[in-house]
Amino acid sequence: MEAGARTALVTGASSGIGAAAVRALAAEGLQTVAAARRIDRCRDLAHEVGGEAVELDVTDPESVAALAAALKSVDVIVHSAGGALGLEPVAEADEEAWRTMYETNVLGVERVTKALLPALERGGNGHIVVIGSIAGVEVYPGGAGYTAAKHAVNALCRTLRLELLGRPIRVTEVAPGMVETEFALVRFEGDADRAAEVYRGIEPLTAEDVADVIAFSVTRAPNVNLDYIAVKPVNQATATDYHRTS
Numbered sequence: 001m002e003a004g005a006r007t008a009l010v011t012g013a014s015s016g017i018g019a020a021a022v023r024a025l026a027a028e029g030l031q032t033v034a035a036a037r038r039i040d041r042c043r044d045l046a047h048e049v050g051g052e053a054v055e056l057d058v059t060d061p062e063s064v065a066a067l068a069a070a071l072k073s074v075d076v077i078v079h080s081a082g083g084a085l086g087l088e089p090v091a092e093a094d095e096e097a098w099r100t101m102y103e104t105n106v107l108g109v110e111r112v113t114k115a116l117l118p119a120l121e122r123g124g125n126g127h128i129v130v131i132g133s134i135a136g137v138e139v140y141p142g143g144a145g146y147t148a149a150k151h152a153v154n155a156l157c158r159t160l161r162l163e164l165l166g167r168p169i170r171v172t173e174v175a176p177g178m179v180e181t182e183f184a185l186v187r188f189e190g191d192a193d194r195a196a197e198v199y200r201g202i203e204p205l206t207a208e209d210v211a212d213v214i215a216f217s218v219t220r221a222p223n224v225n226l227d228y229i230a231v232k233p234v235n236q237a238t239a240t241d242y243h244r245t246s
């Protein structure tokens with residue numbers, strides 16, 4: 001870690017893209033703060049990269065306020081906390097699942113951003129990186145609860161870019177296609193067979209592939225804003241069109 005290095009807070013750092021982002025940003029010399037509900041995993045990761053760990057539930061305003069109070073400074077936020085629950089059509093929508101997806105993916109980004117905007121601006125070289133999804137610009141049957149939330153994330157990022165004009169804060173939306181993480185396992189409530197079927201024969205992205213893109217965007221010159229980056233496996237064209245080799 002370099003002296004005077006920028007500090008990056010990563011939400012959803014206990015798993016998948018968030019954990020890989022912590023490793024990638026630490027490798028680029030940033031100081032890292034790994035945050036999620038599973039604090040033991042965050043502590044192990046922080047120990048591994050020489051960073052810090054904070055327990056965080058992005059759906060809980062008090063937890064976010066405690067995070068903001070605990071951080072001495074922050075220059076980069078990577079919003080990776082989020083995910084999907086279920087794959088039911090609208091006719092069978094589980095409203096509690098929809099509420100959780102909106103709370104986590106959308107209000108989580110709003111809450112953490114709002115709490116840390118003053119600190120980002122103070123640093124003079126702020127950067128907000130939001131992990132959206134191709135589900136933020138596409139739809140698919142059974143996906144409405146998740147796609148609606150990620151469409152809102154896309155709108156939030158575009159709005160932030162307008163509202164932050166004239167302030168030294170970049171806004172990047174990284175929109176992955178299929179990435180093999182705990183995402184499908186969470187979506188299908190721990191059903192490992194159903195989760196594995198999602199990625200069968202596709203050679204999905206790894207969390208490290210996406211973290212590489214995150215680190216690239218964060219390490220550009222301060223005047224360079226990568227607005228929107230869609231990143232998909234070669235065998236995936238859209239959310240519903242892909243080629244399976246097995």
Ligand SMILES: NC(=O)c1ccc[n+]([C@@H]2O[C@H](COP(=O)([O-])OP(=O)(O)OC[C@H]3O[C@@H](n4cnc5c(N)ncnc54)[C@H](OP(=O)(O)O)[C@@H]3O)[C@@H](O)[C@H]2O)c1
Pocket residue numbers: 011012013014015016017018035036037038039056057058059079080081082083084104105131132133134175176177178179180181182183184186207
């Ligand atoms: N995998 C994909 O194919 C894919 C594609 C496009 C976009 N994405 C997006 O990428 C992001 C990361 O997902 P992933 O693929 O890395 O899945 P993952 O392995 O399931 O990681 C999700 C992370 O979100 C955290 N999280 C969930 N609810 C939270 C809460 N209330 N407060 C704080 N943290 C919370 C989890 O930590 P705790 O449970 O410990 O809190 C975990 O660290 C998500 O926004 C997801 O929608 C994923």
